[in-house]
Amino acid sequence: MLKPISTSTREQILLDGLWLFALDTPDRPEPWGSVLDTRREAPVPASYNDVFADQEIHDHVGWVWYQRTVRVPRGWSGERVILRVDAATHEGVVYVGDRRVAHHIGGYTPFEADITDLAEAGAEIRITIGVNNELTNETIPPGTITTDEFGRRKQTYRHDFYNYAGLARSVRLYSVPTVHVTDVTVATDVEGATGVVDYRVEASAAAQVVVRLRDAAGVEVARAEGDAGRIEVTDAELWRPGRGYLYTLEVDLVAGGALQDRYEVPVGIRSVRVEGARFLINGEPFFFRGFGKHEDSAIRGRGFDNAIMVHDFALMEWMGANSFRTSHYPYAEEFLEYADRHGIVVIDETAAVGLNLGLGGGFHGRVTEKSFSPTMFNDNTQAAHAQGIRELIARDKNHPSVVMWSITNEPESVEDGAREYFEPLVALARELDPTRPLTYANEYRGQFHNDRLADLFDVICLNRYYGWYMETGDLVMAEHRLETELRGWQTTFGKPIIITEYGADTLAGLHAVTTQAWSEEFQTSLLQTYHRVFDRIDAVIGEQVWNFADFQTSQGVIRVDGNKKGVFTRDRRPKAAAHELRARWTAAAAAEAGSETASTS
Structure with a gap:
């Protein structure tokens, strides 16, 4: 899907700003037939959850409604008029006046409608957008909704980041010629x-x-x-x-x-290939240095903000990072456009996170039933997953910064049914784009001797937490187990390996002389431990720390105001680990630059 742009034949207007806003309730009449009966206004783009000082809105499960009136430019007479929603998390429906013009499932990719017949040039139109945040076993990502004894609906999910919802990206009205x-x-x-x-x-x-x-x-x-x-x-x-x-x-x-x-x-003219255990860009080996990130900030939630985006890129540049993964969903297109212009390498990921009953909130739970089954992640889930892959590739296929597709994060990869679920999705992704390598992010129960998916992909991406979730605080054992496992992957598959997640929760300002989990010194020591191992394994061609910055999660006994694995706080203040990474990565970048200069002289 082409992003709207302004050219000599096309125009667009952003509908960012304040919209009328209301929660859906059983006694509320259909809001699209008239002006929405509410005094509340919500900013677009932004998640709605943290904007209001209202527990009901923060915890709401179900539909919400946005509405505003806009005047169609007079100069658009004779043109086709298109209304585009950059994202509605996780389901969206759009009305112009009292007519439904669009419906879309999937919270991180755009959808649009031709509203020419309803949008007379020079006239006003009323736009109403409903957004539903519900997740089920058949959505991507998945979740479960329950109703308690007080009749309250509650949403649970298996991904370790908050289920922010709303219109987190722009809404646009644009014109195109009849022949376009x-x-x-x-x-x-x-x-x-x-x-x-x-x-x-x-x-x-x-x-x-x-x-x-x-x-x-x-x-x-x-x-x-x-x-x-x-x-x-x-x-x-x-x-x-x-x-x-x-x-x-x-x-x-x-x-x-x-x-x-x-x-x-x-x-951007460039080539991308995998040869043996090397990842080549323009025929030259590339080593990924960077982060798993999130679209996450205070008040805005997952709402797009240019200032935060530019600042995040500036911090990555300060550290010598050269890449990031769009964990765990497609980011706003503006991120990729910025990466295109500045030469930042991107692993682009679908929203398929949580397809694993053995995981819960970032730590390991108990498997009580099969992940891939008619009653859990089934044919309908797979169809939604396939549609997510189609929409991701359709939107991002032309970005030179995107060098690899990741079709899922930490799925169940060792049980019966995993390969049958994923094999058709891998084939689909290769059919849609035969030019880029494919990967998925593997969690630790999928080892080199029992993982049923790794041979389907070009690059092995591993999320590993030795010394944190396993052998907590024991970095000697963590180093041993990590090196043993990485050598097993290298010997068994001979493919490039990227560690797409490693790190430790860290409370900014907590310091310790001896080993103490959660301290800034421990986070730094853990990273140093991993780096020693990476430097000894030839097949390791990338390190992406989890996470760039602290981010919000659902409430839980191991999450105090969110996940604290960031090397920056949520408001982007560096922890000690940020300086450790800066020293390592800027030295590596300088060495690469010197090697490149020598080879061309």
């Missing part, structure tokens, strides 16, 4: 000094397709015609980690000798 571009797919490669750009264009009606590739200065470097083809760029400037050079693919639709529509796609 509906999709563009770009795939790049590098052959010697030549950059290769394969493209495919889809349109709403038959038209001549003309594409031009322009460099960063706007100079045309190549041109082609036809709805699919290949462009070659001699001595191409490549997109590289740390330097996000972007060309622009300018796509024109022409009919009757006149321009009908223009769409522009930023293009």
Whole structure:
């Protein structure tokens, strides 16, 4: 799905701001037939849970309603008018006036509706958006809803981050010509000094397709015609980690000798391959240094905020990080656009977290039934998961920063049914995008000798907590167990290994002379322990600490105001571990830069 942009043939307006807001109640009449009867206003984009000082809103399970009136620009007469919701967590329905125009399930990918017949140029329209935060065994991510003896509905889930809900990303109104571009797919490669750009264009009606590739200065470097083809760029400037050079693919639709529509796609020319135990970008080995993150901040919850995004990237740059994983859902497109421009490498993940009955809230529980069964994660769950993969790849396929798809985090991978569930999803992802490697994040019960999924994927990603959840505080045993396991993976599979999660909960300001879990010194020592092991294992090609910053979770006896594994606090103040990582990663970056300079001199 193409993101709305403004060009010579297209316009858009952001509907960010304050919307009328109300909880759905059994006695509330359908709100889309008239003005929503409420005095409450909610900010968009933002999660609604923490905005109001109201326990009922914070804990609400079910539908909420947003509403506002907007005037369609007068200049849009004769154009198609599209209403787009960047995300509604986890289910959304949209009404214009009293007509339902869109419905979507899945909380982190966009959906839209053509509302031309309801949106007269120059006139006002009333937009009502319902958002439902319910999770069941057949949603992605999954959850369970119960009703207590007082009639209160409660949501439980198996992922260790708070179930923030609402309109956490922008809502947009945009115009396109009657004949317009509906999709563009770009795939790049590098052959010697030549950059290769394969493209495919889809349109709403038959038209001549003309594409031009322009460099960063706007100079045309190549041109082609036809709805699919290949462009070659001699001595191409490549997109590289740390330097996000972007060309622009300018796509024109022409009919009757006149321009009908223009769409522009930023293009980073680069290649991505896995060879043996190496991950190659532009033919050069790449080592992932960075984090698992969250879209999470005080008050906003999962709401997108440009200031927080830019600050997070600045902190990663300060530390020498070069990558992150979109744990555990697709992030706002703005994150990927920023990563594209600045050369940050991204592992892009679906919202399939919690497909594992042996896990609960980040620690291990008891398996009481099969994860993959008709009554738990079943064919309907798999269908929702498949749709999530389709929508993730459709949205993010053109971003050069995205070098790998992760189709799930910590699923059950050792029991009967796991392979039958995941094998068709792996095949689907490869069919949708044969150019990028695939991975999934493995939890510790799936070991090299019993995991039933690892051979399906290109890169082995491991989430490991020796010294924290296992052998708590014993870093000698943690080092031994970690090295033993990593050598087992290396010998058994011979594939690249990324440690996509490792770390320890740490209370900022807690200090200790001796070993003490939760202290800043212990977090630093644990990271040092892991790094010694990583440096001894050739197949380890990445380390992504869990987590970049502290984040909110559901309430629990092991979670005091959220998960504290961040190397930054929730308000982005560094713990001692941040300085430890900065020393390690900036030294590694400097060594890589020196090696690259020597090889080109």
